[in-house]
Amino acid sequence: MPFAVTPYYLSLIHPHDSTDPLRRVIFPDVREGVVRANEHADSLGEEAHQAAPGLIHTYPHKALLLITTACAAYCRFCTRARMVGRSCKPASLTGALAYLRRTPAINDVLISGGDPLHWSNTQLDDLLGRLRRIPHIDFLRIGTRMPVVLPQRITPDLVRMFRKHRPLWMSLHFVHPREATPEVARACRRLLEAGIPLMNQTVLLKGINDRADIIRALNERLIRMGVKPYYLHHGDMAAGTSHFRSTLWKGRDIVAALHGNTTGYAVPYFMVDQVGGGGKLPAGPVYFK
Numbered sequence: 001m002p003f004a005v006t007p008y009y010l011s012l013i014h015p016h017d018s019t020d021p022l023r024r025v026i027f028p029d030v031r032e033g034v035v036r037a038n039e040h041a042d043s044l045g046e047e048a049h050q051a052a053p054g055l056i057h058t059y060p061h062k063a064l065l066l067i068t069t070a071c072a073a074y075c076r077f078c079t080r081a082r083m084v085g086r087s088c089k090p091a092s093l094t095g096a097l098a099y100l101r102r103t104p105a106i107n108d109v110l111i112s113g114g115d116p117l118h119w120s121n122t123q124l125d126d127l128l129g130r131l132r133r134i135p136h137i138d139f140l141r142i143g144t145r146m147p148v149v150l151p152q153r154i155t156p157d158l159v160r161m162f163r164k165h166r167p168l169w170m171s172l173h174f175v176h177p178r179e180a181t182p183e184v185a186r187a188c189r190r191l192l193e194a195g196i197p198l199m200n201q202t203v204l205l206k207g208i209n210d211r212a213d214i215i216r217a218l219n220e221r222l223i224r225m226g227v228k229p230y231y232l233h234h235g236d237m238a239a240g241t242s243h244f245r246s247t248l249w250k251g252r253d254i255v256a257a258l259h260g261n262t263t264g265y266a267v268p269y270f271m272v273d274q275v276g277g278g279g280k281l282p283a284g285p286v287y288f289k
């Protein structure tokens with residue numbers, strides 16, 4: 001996977017601290033070359049569930065549309081490290097759109113990549129329009145880390161275009177409270193003012209955010225910015241990510257420590273993606289027996 005970071009995100013990293021958690025998110029590490037026995041390049045079995053180029057159909061009523069392999073910054077723990085940043089040429093989505101048109105069971109499309117906001121406003125407008133014209137598709141969502149790594153991308157023009165395609169929801173991707181800066185808060189406010197509800201997905205990362213106080217600080221900042229903490233993901237079995245993977249026990253303990261000790265809105269679901277494409281499952285904790 002290539003190295004890329006925005007000047008903005010680089011400015012958040014302490015230049016003289018080699019242990020800065022934000023540095024570890026972005027800078028390559030020799031341990032990426034260590035592939036453990038249970039790890040796979042495609043640990044979520046996405047290739048097996050590919051219904052058309054770029055379209056992953058794992059669940060009956062929702063589909064994942066991967067529209068680009070490019071991101072503004074590459075997170076070293078990426079579940080799609082096998083493909084991101086590899087080819088600049090976007091796959092044609094003709095087959096994916098045809099599949100969506102002829103599959104009325106799908107009413108929810110999650111646009112991801114790579115980072116979908118790498119596309120131009122015109123390209124996104126065109127794609128969202130095409131999806132909107134499919135009558136059985138009710139929910140459109142965009143999964144993006146762009147507001148976090150390049151908040152300058154959230155321009156008035158972009159949100160004006162998004163506004164036309166509502167209801168449109170967004171899943172953001174914060175992993176550390178230091179990512180919740182005033183610039184990012186402004187980008188989120190713009191999206192919220194355009195009527196785009198914002199959710200967040202965090203990956204539990206060993207030594208970076210696998211402590212209750214860190215997740216609580218992050219989630220409370222998110223709530224203040226109008227972003228709902230949705231999922232806390234256990235690190236999946238992507239090849240070369242073992243140095244980032246925390247434990248199921250820690251994930252459960254963090255969510256249990258949050259419950260009752262912060263606003264309920266700040267408590268996420270702790271999720272585990274099953275190897276091979278079984279889908280995501282809530283992994284506890286169980287409180288009521």
Ligand SMILES: *Cc1c(COP(=O)(O)O)cnc(C)c1O
Binds near residue numbers: 059
């Ligand atoms: C995560 C995911 C979705 C969306 O799942 P939700 O739980 O509804 O957010 C859809 N398709 C695939 C393949 C996924 O991995």
